[in-house]
Amino acid sequence: MAIVQCHSNGLPLQIDTQIGLRRKRQMRMALIWGGFLLFAAWCLNGTIVEDTDWSRIGGRNGVFASLGRYLTIDWTLLPELIVPTIETFMMASVGTVLGCFFSLPVAWLGAVNVTPNKTILYPLARFLMVISRSVHEIVWALIFVSAVGLGALPGVLAIAMRSVGFISKITAEAIENIDAKPVEAIRATGGNEFQVMYYGILPQIYPVVLATVIFEWDINIRRSAVMGLVGAGGLGLLFFRQMNSFNYGGVSMVILSILLLIVLGEIISHYLRKAVI
Amino acid sequence: MNGQTTAAIVKQKLTWSRYKFPESLWSFGTILAVLVFLAYSLHFLKIDVLMMLGALGKLGGVVAARFYPPELTYVTDPGYLASILDTLQMSFLGGILGVFLAIPLAWFSAWNVSPHRAIFFPIGRLGVISCRAIHETIWTILFVSVLGFGMLAGVSALTMFCIGFAGKLFSDEIEAVDMGPVEAMRAAGANSFQVFIYAVVPQVRVAFTGIAIYTWDVAFRAATVVGFFGGGGMGWYLKRNVQQLENLRVGAIILSIIAMVLVAEFISGWLRSAVNRAK
Amino acid sequence: MSVLSVRNLRVRYTAKGPEILKGIDFDVEGDDFLAMIGPSGAGKSTLIRCVNRLVEPTGGQITLLGQDVCALNARQLRGLRRNVGMIFQEFNLINRMSVMDNVLSGRLGYTSNIRSLFRHFPKKDISQALDYLDRVGLGDHINKRADELSGGQRQRVGIARALMQQPKLLLLDEPTSALDPKISREVMALILSIAKELGVPTLCNIHDVQLAKEFCNRIIGLQDGHKKFDGATATLRESDLEEIYAMEVL
Numbered sequence: 001m002a003i004v005q006c007h008s009n010g011l012p013l014q015i016d017t018q019i020g021l022r023r024k025r026q027m028r029m030a031l032i033w034g035g036f037l038l039f040a041a042w043c044l045n046g047t048i049v050e051d052t053d054w055s056r057i058g059g060r061n062g063v064f065a066s067l068g069r070y071l072t073i074d075w076t077l078l079p080e081l082i083v084p085t086i087e088t089f090m091m092a093s094v095g096t097v098l099g100c101f102f103s104l105p106v107a108w109l110g111a112v113n114v115t116p117n118k119t120i121l122y123p124l125a126r127f128l129m130v131i132s133r134s135v136h137e138i139v140w141a142l143i144f145v146s147a148v149g150l151g152a153l154p155g156v157l158a159i160a161m162r163s164v165g166f167i168s169k170i171t172a173e174a175i176e177n178i179d180a181k182p183v184e185a186i187r188a189t190g191g192n193e194f195q196v197m198y199y200g201i202l203p204q205i206y207p208v209v210l211a212t213v214i215f216e217w218d219i220n221i222r223r224s225a226v227m228g229l230v231g232a233g234g235l236g237l238l239f240f241r242q243m244n245s246f247n248y249g250g251v252s253m254v255i256l257s258i259l260l261l262i263v264l265g266e267i268i269s270h271y272l273r274k275a276v277i
Numbered sequence: 278m279n280g281q282t283t284a285a286i287v288k289q290k291l292t293w294s295r296y297k298f299p300e301s302l303w304s305f306g307t308i309l310a311v312l313v314f315l316a317y318s319l320h321f322l323k324i325d326v327l328m329m330l331g332a333l334g335k336l337g338g339v340v341a342a343r344f345y346p347p348e349l350t351y352v353t354d355p356g357y358l359a360s361i362l363d364t365l366q367m368s369f370l371g372g373i374l375g376v377f378l379a380i381p382l383a384w385f386s387a388w389n390v391s392p393h394r395a396i397f398f399p400i401g402r403l404g405v406i407s408c409r410a411i412h413e414t415i416w417t418i419l420f421v422s423v424l425g426f427g428m429l430a431g432v433s434a435l436t437m438f439c440i441g442f443a444g445k446l447f448s449d450e451i452e453a454v455d456m457g458p459v460e461a462m463r464a465a466g467a468n469s470f471q472v473f474i475y476a477v478v479p480q481v482r483v484a485f486t487g488i489a490i491y492t493w494d495v496a497f498r499a500a501t502v503v504g505f506f507g508g509g510g511m512g513w514y515l516k517r518n519v520q521q522l523e524n525l526r527v528g529a530i531i532l533s534i535i536a537m538v539l540v541a542e543f544i545s546g547w548l549r550s551a552v553n554r555a556k
Numbered sequence: 557m558s559v560l561s562v563r564n565l566r567v568r569y570t571a572k573g574p575e576i577l578k579g580i581d582f583d584v585e586g587d588d589f590l591a592m593i594g595p596s597g598a599g600k601s602t603l604i605r606c607v608n609r610l611v612e613p614t615g616g617q618i619t620l621l622g623q624d625v626c627a628l629n630a631r632q633l634r635g636l637r638r639n640v641g642m643i644f645q646e647f648n649l650i651n652r653m654s655v656m657d658n659v660l661s662g663r664l665g666y667t668s669n670i671r672s673l674f675r676h677f678p679k680k681d682i683s684q685a686l687d688y689l690d691r692v693g694l695g696d697h698i699n700k701r702a703d704e705l706s707g708g709q710r711q712r713v714g715i716a717r718a719l720m721q722q723p724k725l726l727l728l729d730e731p732t733s734a735l736d737p738k739i740s741r742e743v744m745a746l747i748l749s750i751a752k753e754l755g756v757p758t759l760c761n762i763h764d765v766q767l768a769k770e771f772c773n774r775i776i777g778l779q780d781g782h783k784k785f786d787g788a789t790a791t792l793r794e795s796d797l798e799e800i801y802a803m804e805v806l
Contacts, residue, residue: 040373043366047428051363051509066423090318097315098329134538138414138502139531142519147339148332152322157332185648185714188608189721190638190665195672199661203652226412229506233322243418251419255411262410291686291695293656295675 073256074249080238081257088234089261091152092224095159096217102164107171114175114201125168132165137223141230155232159223163216170212174205210276214269221265225258235261344528351526352533357514361537364510367431368500368541372493374432375439379405380485382440383447384473390451390459392469405448409441413499414506421507431508435496443492447485454480486552494545501534511537558583559621559725559757560607566615567602576602578781579616584725588757589748591768591789594778595801600761603778604727607759608640609633621724638665641718641756643747645730647710649717651703655694658702658713659685662720681720688716692746708739715747719754726751728760732767740764744771765797 109115110125140161144154183200191199228236235258242250295301319326351357385391385401416434424430458476467475504512511534518526560583567577576599584590592600605611607618609625618625623636641662649658663681664672671677677685689698692712697705702713711731718726731747732740748771751758762768768775768789775792777785777800785796 040370043370046366047363047370047432047509051428052424063423070419087322090322094315094318094322094324102333130539130542131535134498134535134542135531136498136502136534138505139515139534142515142527143336143340143531144332146343146524147336148328151324153324153329153332156322156324156329181644181646181648182650184610185642185644185650185717186661186664188610188637188640188642188727189662189717190634190636191661191672192634192669194669195664195667198672199650199653199664203650206652222410222412226414229414229418239415239418243422248422255415258415259407259410291690291698293682293686293698297699 069248070252072249073252074247075253077242077247077250077253081235081253084228084233084235084238085257085261087152088224088227088236088258089221089265091155091227091232091234092159092217092220092265095156095224096163096213096220098156098160099163099167099216099220100213102160103168103171106164106168107175110168111172111175113178114197125172129165129169129172132161132163133169134165135162137162138226138230141227141232145231150231150233152233155224155227155234158227158232159220162223163220167209167212167216171205171209174208175201178204207276211273214272214276218265218269221262225261340528343524344531346525347528347532348523348525349529349532351529357511357530360504360509360511360514361533363428364500364504364512364537365497367428367435367503367508367510368493368497371432371435371500372439372489372496374436375496376443376489376492378436379440379444379447382444383451384477386444387448387451389454389456390469390473390477392473401444401448405441405444407441408437409445411437413438413503417503417506417508426507426509428509431500431503431510434503434508435500438499439492439496442495443488446488446492447481450481450484450488451477483552487549490545490548490552494541497541498538501538558585559588560584560759561619562603562607562616563618564616565603565606565613565618567599567606567611567613569611576781577606577613580778580781580783582776582783582786584757584759586757587755588759588774589751589772590757590759590774590776591772592759592761592776592778593763593765593768593800594784596763597780598778599781600778601729604729604759604761607725607727608637608642634665638721639724640727641721641723641725642727642729643711643714643718643731645733647707647714647734649702649710649713652701654699654701655689655705655713656685656698659689659716659720662717665721685716685720688719691719691750692716707735708743711735711739711743712746715743715750719750723756726756726758726760728758728762730761730763733763740767741770 106125106128108125109117109121110129112118112122115122115125137158140158141154144157144161148154148157178201182204183196186196186200224234225239226236228234228238229240231237235254239251239254239258242248242254319329382401382404385397386405387401388394388398391398391401413434416437417430420430420433424433454477458480459472462472462476500510500512502512502515504510504514505516506512511530515527515530515534518524518530562583563581565577565580566575568575580599580603592603594600602611606613607620607625609628613626620636621639623632625633625636628636650661653661657675660675660677660681663677666681667677686698689695692715694709694712694716697709702710705713711734714731726747728747732743735743744767747758750756760768760772762772769792772789775785775787775789776783777792777796779800779802784800785792
């Protein structure tokens with residue numbers, strides 16, 4: 001009690017102001033949460049309540065029945081799976097490497113401290129990074145399928161384009177954060193621009209770049225597994241065929257092999273990352 | 278002392294070569310193996326390298342020939358505008374559900390505060406990993422086959438996607454908390470749920486809010502295509518026009534998707550910085 | 557004729573910013589080991605970086621090895637820079653490369669792009685690098701990464717790198733301020749003996765007046781962009797030092 005009185009000379013610790021502040025804060029939180037819940041309810045109403053044809057799903061039993069179809073795994077599909085699995089893995093790898101190649105110039109142009117031209121090329125590179133990340137891989141695949149036809153090539157290109165944004169963004173950030181001192185030293189020895197970049201900048205950024213590329217490769221395996229859904233080869237195509245022929249056991253089998261591939265990729269990338277750092 | 282060692286070395290006459298017996302062989306071997314693998318992949322996938330490199334040069338031409346000029350009036354079609362709203366609602370709902378389901382899973386799968394390392398930890402990890410491992414489009418197809426066409430399937434698929442996405446980030450965040458308060462709560466006799474609420478949540482609250490907003494942003498990108506596989510929203514229009522070879526309309530749709538994604542990214546960036554300021 | 561002559565040198569980093577150097581004149585002769593002392597912020601580092609144009613002067617004239625430094629184009633400037641060895645305060649090594657590669661990087665001004673891409677330096681350079689590494693006492697550390705070495709060892713790598721350029725002038729930018737006193741003395745003695753041996757004139761920024769008096773034959777005192785003292789070490793009196801460091805007492 002004595003302590004409270006000590007502080008009661010109009011200081012913020014006064015009980016009334018404290019309660020007032022608390023109430024104000026609670027009101028604000030309540031408003032935020034209330035608005036949030038109302039918005040969620042509106043979304044729920046718009047998407048699920050009005051849009052769903054519950055009778056067609058067929059109640060709980062219907063759902064369980066359709067789920068049950070997936071539980072019988074069709075092992076006879078195994079021999080057909082091997083080639084698409086390898087293809088998926090290869091598409092992800094080639095796509096990542098290709099994406100890396102495209103990323104280098106974009107990162108160079110998009111790093112503010114080394115870009116040759118700040119008024120045109122820098123914004124252009126930043127724009128490319130944003131476009132690459134904001135277009136979904138399926139959309140990229142659609143564009144490339146229409147440009148170069150069916151097969152693995154559009155898949156590789158789509159993966160590469162989708163990877164450029166992330167890799168070049170991180171690389172550009174790494175270039176912007178380098179230590180300028182070795183660069184100065186190489187410049188002082190009379191090195192030209194290429195040598196400054198190769199000896200002064202590259203050794204500083206390559207661990208970050210490699211770790212990013214490995215991370216992206218890991219994600220690209222997932223992406224590469226769905227490229228086939230729009231006609232770009234790999235496991236996705238097999239998945240699509242099994243789904244279309246209502247062979248649900250086969251679908252489960254394809255999903256199993258996707259999981260296996262991704263676990264494999266995760267293990268490899270874990271060890272690669274350890275080797276790099 | 279220093280002079281002596283220098284003299285001793287001079288007698289041996291220094292030599293140096295970039296090639297060092299086992300190490301250089303290993304690194305050359307690795308590089309060679311990767312190159313061979315890539316070359317073989319190109320062969321196996323029947324990819325023409327020149328065509329691959331040329332495709333990007335051609336891309337501009339193909340886009341110009343097929344998708345230009347985009348039929349921008351199509352975007353103002355009321356059905357399509359409604360589908361943009363649907364996409365927004367789906368991503369929001371999927372994001373909320375995913376984030377709320379991800380929180381307990383992340384708690385289970387964070388090694389330092391997991392309620393039971395032998396039971397709940399593997400459940401949490403497995404849940405998050407399997408949601409992450411399967412691509413959102415595959416989730417969509419699976420849910421469509423069980424629940425039928427429509428936004429229910431789309432929302433469910435996005436939920437799974439968000440569990441995987443947010444769950445990983447959440448559990449990383451939980452594993453990085455300061456263990457001091459956790460120990461204090463444990464010492465006070467709190468059970469693991471109480472520890473989570475009193476020692477972990479206050480530390481990660483702000484980071485979680487940021488991650489949740491980011492999750493919505495990523496979910497929105499995914500939501501633009503779930504419709505392509507029957508999940509409702511903008512993707513359905515994309516699919517219809519792709520199948521009808523209405524390329525100019527496809528161009529307009531892709532442009533509008535990019536625009537929407539940029540808007541979403543801008544909003545999420547603004548919200549996240551607002552949250553960081555308000556903490 | 558002097559190796560380096562600087563006339564009325566003026567520098568400001570931004571058009572409206574403060575002037576860092578306000579009209580400096582001095583010469584470096586063929587056998588000089590010249591120390592530049594002064595409080596921090598006096599413009600020592602800026603001055604030394606103007607000599608090989610790592611910093612662009614805004615006014616004045618620099619004549620180095622008979623060439624007007626400020627008038628050179630990029631290619632000519634690179635040609636000039638490779639004749640000027642530079643040793644830095646923070647060593648400025650490439651941390652992820654080996655000691656050998658760091659030393660060889662001193663030859664970049666003489667090496668083609670293709671050779672630098674594969675780090676394939678001529679045999680002559682490699683044997684030269686081995687000699688210098690031996691000379692600075694790093695014979696045992698050739699294959700270590702630069703960031704595995706101690707401060708004194710790193711500075712020795714920096715010295716070997718500068719020597720690889722076959723410099724006609726050495727620039728030392730606070731070569732010892734990141735080192736402890738004992739190592740500082742060793743490093744300075746090493747640089748001095750090598751400079752005498754190769755007959756290279758040296759221009760050295762140094763914070764530590766004691767070291768400057770001990771190793772250098774001439775001293776220039778800078779304060780706030782002005783030259784306050786220029787003369788043989790023996791003629792430097794306490795009163796001169798007090799004038800040079802007058803601002804730092806505050």
